[in-house]
Amino acid sequence: MSTMQGTPGFDSETWEIKNISGRRLPRAFYEDAPERVAPRLLGKILAYRGPHGLVVGRIVEVEAYLGPHNTPPDPAAHSHRGPTPRNRVLFGPAGHAYVYAIYGRYFCMNLSCEAEGRAGCVLLRALEPLAGLDAMATNRGLTPGAAAKLLTSGPSRLCQALGLTCAEHNGLDVTRADSPLQVLDGGYAVTEALVTPRIGIKEAVDWPLRFVLHGHACVSGPKSFTGRRVQLS
DNA sequence: GCAGTGATTTGCT
DNA sequence: GCAAATCACTGCG
Numbered sequence: 678m679s680t681m682q683g684t685p686g687f688d689s690e691t692w693e694i695k696n697i698s699g700r701r702l703p704r705a706f707y708e709d710a711p712e713r714v715a716p717r718l719l720g721k722i723l724a725y726r727g728p729h730g731l732v733v734g735r736i737v738e739v740e741a742y743l744g745p746h747n748t749p750p751d752p753a754a755h756s757h758r759g760p761t762p763r764n765r766v767l768f769g770p771a772g773h774a775y776v777y778a779i780y781g782r783y784f785c786m787n788l789s790c791e792a793e794g795r796a797g798c799v800l801l802r803a804l805e806p807l808a809g810l811d812a813m814a815t816n817r818g819l820t821p822g823a824a825a826k827l828l829t830s831g832p833s834r835l836c837q838a839l840g841l842t843c844a845e846h847n848g849l850d851v852t853r854a855d856s857p858l859q860v861l862d863g864g865y866a867v868t869e870a871l872v873t874p875r876i877g878i879k880e881a882v883d884w885p886l887r888f889v890l891h892g893h894a895c896v897s898g899p900k901s902f903t904g905r906r907v908q909l910s
Numbered sequence: 911g912c913a914g915t916g917a918t919t920t921g922c923t
Numbered sequence: 924g925c926a927a928a929t930c931a932c933t934g935c936g
Contacts, residue, residue, distance in 0.1 A: 740928070753928065763921055780929050781918030787928085800928060833929050843920090877928050 699724075700862040704852045707771035711741035711790045711797040716888045716909050718788070718799055720867040722807070724859045725839045729812035732839050734804030734829050735863055737893045740875045741886040742787070744797035752880035756796035767796035772852040776836070776843045783833035786841055788851065788860065802876070802887070804829035805895040806838070813838035830897040873904035 702721065707714055716739075724733045743751035744767070750757045755764045755777070766775045767789050775787040775798055787798040806813055806828045811821040813828040817837050829835040836842075841858075851860050871891040874883050876898055889896045891906065 742928075755928080758922085761922070777928085778920055779927060781920075781927095783919095783929050785928060802928090831929070837930095875928075879927090 700864075701852065701854070702772075702860050702862060704770065704772045707788060707790050707852075708792055709790060711743055711799050712886055714788075714790045715739045715741040715799045715886070716867075716870045716872075716907070718801075718860075719870055719888060719890055719909075720863045720865040722859075722861040722863045723801065723804060723835075723839075724861060725841070726857045726859075727840050729816065729840060730809055732809035732812055733807045734835070734838075735807055735865070736801060736803075737805050737890045738801075738803035738830075738896045739888050740800040740802055741888075742798050742800060743886075744791055744795050746795050747797075751884070753875065753878040753882075753884075754796070754798075756798075760796075764796065766848045767798055769793055769848075770850075772850060774841075774846055774849040774851055774858060776841055776847040778843050779833065784836040784842055785832040786836050786846070800832055801835060802832045803889075803895050803897045804835050804838075805893065816840050826895055830895050832897075834897075868909055870907055870909055871904045872907050 718736050718739050721736050722733060723736060742754040745757050745759060756767045760768045763777060766773050770793045771790050773789045775789055776784055779785055785800060787800045789798050791797040806825045814821045814823045817828060819827060829838045846858060849856050849858050851858050870888045872885045873887045874885060875887045
């Protein structure tokens with residue numbers, strides 16, 4: 678808490694960030710199917726108050742992973758064989774961070790969805806950096822002033838930029854006011870998204886569950902995708 | 911640009 | 924023992 682006092686534009690009591698709507702998303706936001714929660718997360722704000730100060734980004738790319746109750750089950754989801762010690766967060770209440778280690782050196786972060794007892798989540802794949810860019814660059818092993826796209830374009834890049842790890846952040850309830858990790862309404866109406874297949878998986882590769890802000894410079898992967906535009910209410 | 915590949919830990923079968 | 928929701932570096936065109 679005290680480390681953030683003096684951060685320009687940041688109110689540590691309300692999480693209001695200057696020029697950004699700081700209203701925290703309630704648990705009910707997440708208590709729905711991942712394929713519906715995922716596009717609604719586009720344009721929202723991820724904020725982390727950690728040892729390097731306040732780091733903030735706008736969510737520009739996500740993927741939905743469906744729970745084992747889905748028909749057919751999502752073979753690419755960590756939860757598809759039921760609860761295990763690793764994925765237990767996914768079967769708990771919605772609105773919790775599921776952070777896992779991958780390929781030995783990286784982490785990925787998800788937000789759990791669905792009511793308690795049902796697993797389903799949204800993988801955060803890319804952010805547009807908004808605050809704490811120098812800290813992000815340092816965390817990523819880059820020099821301050823590095824291109825924004827190199828900071829948080831990719832699921833493990835964004836974890837590295839924010840300093841998120843399985844040991845420290847898995848299971849955090851992002852709907853609690855005292856959580857160091859917050860998801861905030863960006864005050865930014867997203868009316869259209871591009872839907873594409875998911876990236877980096879070998880099962881159910883053609884399921885249209887990746888959602889991006891079309892044309893945003895901070896989206897990961899190739900510039901052109903086979904996808905379709907969808908209107909968001 | 912882009913395809914190929916090594917790094918290296920964790921969890922599950 | 925192996926596969927993994929990845930990244931960055933290399934070499935080649």
